[in-house]
Every structure is written in structure tokens, then in C-alpha cells.
């Protein structure tokens with residue numbers, strides 16, 4: 001019996017628009033899900049953004065990847081080779097002890113040279129005879145380049161979908177966002193339509209801090225596409241700031257006041273300025289050295305930014 005797990009509820013953070021799916025997900029081509037949406041927002045800050053969805057399906061079943069026996073893993077590998085998703089090859093393993101995860105972690109490489117390049121001088125390199133590498137069919141189906149260390153996970157997804165007919169695969173990773181780890185799963189694309197989705201009312205978004213940011217109007221297309229990134233601008237450089245930051249005004253009154261005093265001097269007189277209202281992402285620390293200014297050291301994704309005006313001269317404060 002293959003080990004399975006079912007969930008009363010699961011969560012997904014994202015737009016739920018399939019065309020936004022990127023290549024290279026550790027869980028392959030389906031919909032990434034978890035039991036800890038806030039941990040995933042933190043781990044993949046800037047990538048895992050947007051609404052939180054609650055997903056349910058009575059009687060759902062996921063393959064519990066970490067509880068596979070050796071015999072079951074071998075059976076999956078055999079099936080994968082027979083079906084053209086994997087080939088056997090000699091691999092080169094570099095291991096180290098991860099203090100935060102409190103366990104040994106490893107990466108496999110195709111060649112000894114690659115492994116030697118990545119390994120610390122004292123780490124031994126172990127030759128794995130009869131290891132598995134992914135084929136183009138695996139890459140295409142899972143939308144990844146399936147590095148050796150991902151192959152077993154990705155093969156599990158294909159076996160669970162094609163042979164076991166399950167909803168997805170579950171990896172019960174340790175909940176440790178600071179070590180970029182949290183339990184996670186995938187629902188296969190062919191099964192997504194059998195699930196119900198309810199958008200969670202985002203209390204955290206309602207309680208986040210709103211701040212105001214002035215930028216050059218000509219920078220707007222870049223900001224609306226990529227968001228705001230912390231940097232050391234000319235004024236910060238003059239003040240000897242060492243850590244990249246994004247600066248804000250706490251309210252429109254303070255901003256209006258700054259505009260008619262010192263802020264205008266910071267930009268060239270002919271430069272057109274825009275005004276942005278910014279919802280600071282949940283969990284980001286807002287700092288302040290002076291009454292009239294706030295700053296953060298984390299990026300702000302585009303969906304947290306609203307343009308109040310593209311020409312601040314014509315804005316009614």
C-alpha cells in the first residue's frame with residue numbers, strides 16, 4: 001500500500017490564473033498548496049503573493065512522499081525508466097549538516113567536476129552508482145529542468161497521477177520558514193477542477209500599514225511591473241546609509257509639507273513626480289529615524305502599490 005494522506009482543508013496563495021504559472025517549481029506542473037500559507041508568503045517573498053484560497057475536496061488523497069518505503073521508491077523508479085521519464089546514471093553526492101533543519105542535506109551532480117566545484121574542501125564526495133536522471137519527457141511534463149536532486153520528487157508526481165490516480169503529492173517538510181522550509185504539496189492540473197476554492201478574507205491585508213512614496217513618473221512602468229526594491233539612493237548615500245531601503249511618508253499631510261520644503265530639492269526641477277499609495281506587506285518591519293519618514297528593508301510587490309497620481313503638481317492634497 002502506498003502511503004497517502006488527506007486534508008480537511010488546504011491553502012494556496014496566488015492569483016489562481018494558470019497563465020501565471022512559472023517553470024521550475026519543485027513540485028512540478030500542478031498547483032502548489034500548503035497547510036501554512038503565511039510561512040510560504042515569507043519563504044518566497046515577492047513570488048508567493050496575492051489572495052489566499054481555501055481548498056477542499058471530500059475524500060482527497062495525496063501520496064505521502066517522505067513515507068515511501070525503499071521498495072516503493074524503487075518501483076516508481078522502475079516505472080519511470082520503462083516509461084521514458086528517467087534513465088540510470090552515476091551521480092556525485094555532496095552532503096552537509098544543516099543546523100537550522102537539524103539534519104543532513106545533500107545535492108547530487110551529474111559529474112565529479114561539478115560536485116568538486118560546489119563542495120567545501122573537507123566534504124567527501126560520494127559516488128552514487130545507478131542514480132536517476134530525468135529525461136526530456138520528464139522536463140516537459142513537469143515544466144522543470146529536473147536537477148538530479150529533484151528527480152525522485154518529480155517522478156512521484158507522475159506516478160501518483162498516472163498509476164495511483166491520486167489528487168497530488170505531499171512533502172511533509174519541517175516547518176522552519178527561516179530555513180526556507182515548510183510542509184507543501186501539489187494538486188495535479190488534471191484534478192484541480194474537482195476541488196472547491198474559497199477566497200479567504202485577508203485580515204492581514206486589512207491591518208497592514210499604508211504609507212506614501214514619491215517617485216519619478218518615468219520610473220512608473222518599471223515599478224508597476226517589478227514592485228519597489230530597497231536601494232541606496234543619492235540622499236541615503238550622502239547620509240552614509242549602508243543598508244538598502246525604501247523610504248515613505250506616513251501620511252499625505254506630512255508629504256505635502258515635505259514637498260513644499262525639502263523634497264523638491266531632491267529631484268531635478270523639470271522632473272515629473274508621481275505619488276504611490278503602498279500597502280506594506282504583512283510581517284515587514286517599518287522603521288523610522290525621524291518623525292516625517294518611514295523606511296523598510298524589504299521589497300514591495302506590484303500588487304501592493306496604487307498610483308494616486310502620475311503628476312504630483314496637479315494632486316489635491
Ligand SMILES: NC(=O)c1ccc[n+]([C@@H]2O[C@H](COP(=O)([O-])OP(=O)(O)OC[C@H]3O[C@@H](n4cnc5c(N)ncnc54)[C@H](O)[C@@H]3O)[C@@H](O)[C@H]2O)c1
Pocket residue numbers: 011012013014015016017018019020021022023024025026027029030031032033034037040044047048049050183184185189192
Ligand atoms: N503558492 C503557494 O501557496 C505555495 C504553497 C506551497 C509551496 N509553494 C512554493 O512556492 C513556489 C512558488 O509558488 P507559486 O504558486 O507562487 O508559483 P507558481 O509558478 O506555481 O504560480 C504562479 C502563479 O500562477 C498561479 N497558478 C499556478 N498554478 C496554477 C494552476 N494550476 N491553476 C491556476 N493558477 C495557477 C498561482 O496562483 C500563482 O499566482 C512553488 O514552486 C512552491 O515550491 C507555494
